[in-house]
Amino acid sequence: MPYIYSKVYKLLTKEEFANNAKLGKVLTRKCTKCGHLHLVTTYYCQNCGNKGFENTIIDGKGYIVTYTIITVPPDGYEEYVPYAWVVMKLDESELRISGFMADIKSPAELPLGTRTRITGYDQRGIIIEKQ
Amino acid sequence: MEKVCLIGAGSTKYGKLEDSIIDIALQASVDAIESAGIEPKEIQAGYISNVFGIADKQVHLGPVIMSNLGIPEVPSLSIESACGSGSVSFREAYANVAAGFYDAVLATGVEKVTHTGTEWTTTYFSYCSDFFYEGGAGASFPGLFASMARAYLAEFKATEEDLAMVAVKNHDNGLLNPKAHLRKKITIDDVMKSAVVASPLKLYDCCPFSDGASAVIICSEKFAKAHTKNYVEVIGSGRGGSPAALQGRDHITTIPSTVIAAQAAYKMAGITAKDIDFAEVHDCFTIAELVDTEDLGFFEKGKAAQAVREGRTKLNADISINPSGGLKSKGHPIGATGIGQVVEVFDQLTGKAGERTVKDAKIGLTHNFGATGASCAVHIFKSV
Numbered sequence: 301m302p303y304i305y306s307k308v309y310k311l312l313t314k315e316e317f318a319n320n321a322k323l324g325k326v327l328t329r330k331c332t333k334c335g336h337l338h339l340v341t342t343y344y345c346q347n348c349g350n351k352g353f354e355n356t357i358i359d360g361k362g363y364i365v366t367y368t369i370i371t372v373p374p375d376g377y378e379e380y381v382p383y384a385w386v387v388m389k390l391d392e393s394e395l396r397i398s399g400f401m402a403d404i405k406s407p408a409e410l411p412l413g414t415r416t417r418i419t420g421y422d423q424r425g426i427i428i429e430k431q
Numbered sequence: 432m433e434k435v436c437l438i439g440a441g442s443t444k445y446g447k448l449e450d451s452i453i454d455i456a457l458q459a460s461v462d463a464i465e466s467a468g469i470e471p472k473e474i475q476a477g478y479i480s481n482v483f484g485i486a487d488k489q490v491h492l493g494p495v496i497m498s499n500l501g502i503p504e505v506p507s508l509s510i511e512s513a514c515g516s517g518s519v520s521f522r523e524a525y526a527n528v529a530a531g532f533y534d535a536v537l538a539t540g541v542e543k544v545t546h547t548g549t550e551w552t553t554t555y556f557s558y559c560s561d562f563f564y565e566g567g568a569g570a571s572f573p574g575l576f577a578s579m580a581r582a583y584l585a586e587f588k589a590t591e592e593d594l595a596m597v598a599v600k601n602h603d604n605g606l607l608n609p610k611a612h613l614r615k616k617i618t619i620d621d622v623m624k625s626a627v628v629a630s631p632l633k634l635y636d637c638c639p640f641s642d643g644a645s646a647v648i649i650c651s652e653k654f655a656k657a658h659t660k661n662y663v664e665v666i667g668s669g670r671g672g673s674p675a676a677l678q679g680r681d682h683i684t685t686i687p688s689t690v691i692a693a694q695a696a697y698k699m700a701g702i703t704a705k706d707i708d709f710a711e712v713h714d715c716f717t718i719a720e721l722v723d724t725e726d727l728g729f730f731e732k733g734k735a736a737q738a739v740r741e742g743r744t745k746l747n748a749d750i751s752i753n754p755s756g757g758l759k760s761k762g763h764p765i766g767a768t769g770i771g772q773v774v775e776v777f778d779q780l781t782g783k784a785g786e787r788t789v790k791d792a793k794i795g796l797t798h799n800f801g802a803t804g805a806s807c808a809v810h811i812f813k814s815v
Binding site for chain 2: 376
């Protein structure tokens with residue numbers, strides 16, 4: 301079934317986010333009023349409602365909170381099966397971030413708590429690897 | 432606010448249906464109108480819930496449905512809120528009747544997707560996630576709930592067999608429902624041996640993609656009393672939201688929108704979870720039913736697996752959860768599901784549920800959410 305969509309997300313800082321991810325860093329937005337950290341897609345502070353943010357770059361290291369191993373993929377991911385989609389907690393903040401992890405075949409390969417890091421952003425999404 | 436009641440309900444069978452999206456929406460709508468014993472011209476507004484009308488080459492469903500019911504002049508609203516579309520639409524219909532804008536309205540939910548195949552549906556359903564972080568990083572919908580399941584099993588020492596018991600129980604109920612999609616008795620072994628879709632979830636942990644339509648007539652108490660003695664009162668309505676992405680939630684094993692919506696609905700109804708005789712909850716995946724029944728207050732956090740293991744959620748046990756068979760067995764035509772739950776409650780509370788009747792039930796609850804619970808509505812109903 302043919303379908304059409306744009307791979308271009310209207311994310312103001314997407315290029316900058318991707319460039320940081322390739323360096324193992326996460327571009328976040330820090331509320332100028334209360335200091336609460338958010339991922340880059342947020343426009344208003346979820347803690348205090350303030351609109352002002354300053355870019356803050358934090359280290360992309362952390363650990364696995366939960367994940368799945370996908371065997372029935374959405375369109376565009378067939379060639380990567382099996383792969384994991386993971387949620388990781390970042391060491392330097394309370395933030396969690398999710399993304400794509402290649403070549404995971406069984407849960408034995410990825411116990412919860414496994415040390416991980418962000419390594420890039422490409423057509424598969426945010427890329428996360430084991431440390 | 433006006434007291435709000437239900438006086439009619441109708442549903443197609445859920446499953447792989449041949450008829451068009453409009454045909455099935457009309458079949459359910461006509462059933463609801465006839466069950467209510469009213470004329471279409473008494474309907475003052477239509478609330479139409481649907482997600483993927485585009486798959487059957489028809490969006491802007493409202494006016495097409497109203498025209499074919501012979502009431503083209505009646506206003507309608509088409510509502511999309513992923514898998515929670517039906518309950519969100521019901522809430523809007525409820526609110527407008529409660530506010531006194533309308534005396535009687537039609538709420539119809541419909542979905543027609545099975546002809547598109549598994550890849551199309553898997554892909555399009557992933558658009559209901561927070562796509563930048565989830566669908567756009569390879570997460571399917573089973574994958575998102577599988578992530579919730581892995582966290583739950585680890586935190587509460589539950590097992591994949593516990594998840595399987597939810598599927599077995601809902602299939603047992605669905606066997607008693609002539610309109611259910613998957614009418615097939617299954618065993619824990621069947622679930623455990625089914626193909627892994629997104630670990631730890633297997634095929635039999637997942638609800639099917641279904642076609643189907645459901646409809647109800649919602650009206651003021653005055654309108655209800657003028658037409659019938661066999662009606663149901665809506666005594667609570669609550670809505671809530673959650674961070675759209677799983678990563679944004681402090682605890683992945685609870686769905687904040689369910690907690691918020693349930694608290695609001697209980698408060699409005701002046702009751703607690705203990706007063707609920709049965710509930711239709713959003714069991715799109717087996718893990719969801721465990722999380723839902725805790726978030727709704729039926730069990731303490733982490734205790735739902737044990738309750739299922741002990742059979743406490745079976746039909747006519749402590750609290751009947753998903754007497755219809757739930758999304759798991761009855762099926763999940765996503766735009767219709769939330770309305771279909773209301774149809775089940777109407778049938779239960781008006782003596783039309785046949786073999787799957789919850790004995791002596793007076794109060795029923797519906798719980799339906801969109802995506803991984805980013806949006807949610809809970810409603811509570813009482814027999815009169």
